[in-house]
Amino acid sequence: MSAKNFHHEWSQLFERDYIKSRITEIAEGYPVVSSIEISLRELEAFDLLDPLSESPEEVLVSGREVLVQCIDDSPLPDTPAIVAEQLSIRPTEGAVCLPIGAIRNHHRGMLIESVGIIRRCTGLKAIIIKAAYHCNRCGHIFYQKQNIFKKIKSIVCPNPNCDRQGPFDLLEKECKFIDIQRLTIQEPFDEMDDRRKEPKCLDVVIRGGLDR
Numbered sequence: 001m002s003a004k005n006f007h008h009e010w011s012q013l014f015e016r017d018y019i020k021s022r023i024t025e026i027a028e029g030y031p032v033v034s035s036i037e038i039s040l041r042e043l044e045a046f047d048l049l050d051p052l053s054e055s056p057e058e059v060l061v062s063g064r065e066v067l068v069q070c071i072d073d074s075p076l077p078d079t080p081a082i083v084a085e086q087l088s089i090r091p092t093e094g095a096v097c098l099p100i101g102a103i104r105n106h107h108r109g110m111l112i113e114s115v116g117i118i119r120r121c122t123g124l125k126a127i128i129i130k131a132a133y134h135c136n137r138c139g140h141i142f143y144q145k146q147n148i149f150k151k152i153k154s155i156v157c158p159n160p161n162c163d164r165q166g167p168f169d170l171l172e173k174e175c176k177f178i179d180i181q182r183l184t185i186q187e188p189f190d191e192m193d194d195r196r197k198e199p200k201c202l203d204v205v206i207r208g209g210l211d212r
Contacts, residue, residue: 068082
């Protein structure tokens with residue numbers, strides 16, 4: 001199921017008066033305020049909980065797109081220009097709660113909740129999520145989404161009359177960025193089966209703002 005199929009559910013949720021007030025806070029406070037908290041009870045009421053638990057990235061992309069549209073439709077006179085990737089929708093009250101030591105590869109892509117101790121935290125770093133390139137061979141300007149977890153091995157000019165691997169110039173002013181932080185989270189000692197062993201750790205990437 002594609003993300004666009006969840007637009008209707010998100011639109012209905014964001015029409016609720018108590019949610020509208022939270023959206024207004026973003027419109028008034030962006031970029032300092034860039035996130036909205038939605039409880040699992042609210043998500044379940046609008047048939048979003050199950051798909052979010054199974055495919056959180058897909059459903060949240062759809063939610064951010066609808067959230068941007070709601071802000072664009074805001075009656076505020078000075079509504080800022082906002083990019084969907086710079087917003088965060090934060091489900092609260094958890095989903096599947098797992099100890100850090102119980103997280104396995106098959107949980108990849110699922111919405112889960114864990115409790116841990118932050119052992120390491122990097123500073124905020126701006127990274128490109130949508131790069132703009134200028135092809136030095138044909139002059140074509142094109143855009144390419146970036147994966148924050150791995151580098152794109154090769155870039156090919158999409159101009160069918162060119163179709164070459166560069167050289168390209170990165171047009172930094174045309175790129176879209178988000179802030180990230182990298183954390184190392186350690187399982188609490190009271191959750192360890194054997195405290196004589198090294199505690200298990202989880203590397204985490206936090207995307208977007210941490211304003212709330």
